[in-house]
């Protein structure tokens with residue numbers, strides 16, 4: 001009887017070690033670790049020392065489309081026949097969320113006399129975090145295609161744990177949805193998996209991790225996917241992309257706390273003000289801003305000096321007759337919102353989340369004192385056609 005137990009225990013140890021090695025795929029766990037701790041130790045790691053992160057793929061940063069994602073690089077593609085091939089490498093990324101030692105990009109647009117007594121800049125904090133991203137970028141690069149395209153996205157996993165990529169809002173075959181184990185096995189560390197599908201829709205979409213989501217999405221494994229319509233309804237002069245994320249960072253700690261709802265950092269495209277580059281357009285240009293929200297809260301994004309129209313969601317374009325006007329657009333979790341307007345009003349206009357706690361950087365300035373803007377805050381600069389012209393209200397076509 002006792003002998004049977006010993007055999008059973010041996011079998012269990014052998015099979016669980018094999019399971020562990022399969023998950024781990026790289027190296028057996030140290031003999032000093034036991035049980036659940038040993039099995040899942042790798043999951044707690046930020047980086048696996050056995051995987052040397054690859055440099056970004058050669059088409060990282062190549063602009064082959066027309067959208068601008070302030071602070072984030074585009075991703076180029078190569079053609080394999082008619083298939084557009086993109087490369088994403090999931091890997092650890094050290095990311096500078098904020099740097100109040102730097103002046104904001106719009107600083108030179110503010111008259112010197114206005115700066116007296118203004119508290120932009122906070123304490124001289126510089127916050128670098130240990131995040132996860134794609135191709136050395138957090139968030140991942142913006143992928144841009146056109147309705148009707150067939151795309152292949154080759155995903156390599158250089159994280160210390162399995163992963164997958166989910167194509168959020170895309171109409172595709174089940175086995176391309178990136179939702180293991182229902183649709184595929186997870187992509188193990190060191191392994192590569194190719195997604196391939198045809199785009200039957202247009203609009204603004206997200207991609208994000210589909211494995212260990214609560215951790216991996218909050219670690220930064222996400223990006224935007226823009227699909228232009230075959231026949232655009234209207235010429236857009238400036239087409240911007242902004243991804244909304246939030247972070248829980250214990251003071252002085254570079255590791256993200258994924259277990260709490262107490263978010264204290266809020267970012268546009270992986271940057272907190274005053275590091276978020278401003279948007280610059282010419283008076284009279286037609287502007288589109290595409291917002292995507294991968295965070296757990298909604299973000300009501302507000303613009304000054306203009307009224308926009310909500311023209312699209314993660315369901316694609318909104319029919320003209322159903323579009324709503326506003327100066328604030330709420331972007332709930334897991335959605336995208338496209339807004340369009342004519343930049344008729346010259347000047348430097350605030351553009352920010354209207355949850356006031358989302359325009360601070362961890363409340364690092366004096367409580368109840370002066371707080372410079374941080375978090376989800378940047379500017380829209382509308383370059384005047386004629387700086388000397390008197391201010392005019394909008395024409396009917398512009399408003």
Ligand SMILES: [Cu+2]
Pocket residue numbers: 266298299300353354355358376
């Ligand atoms: Cu917000």
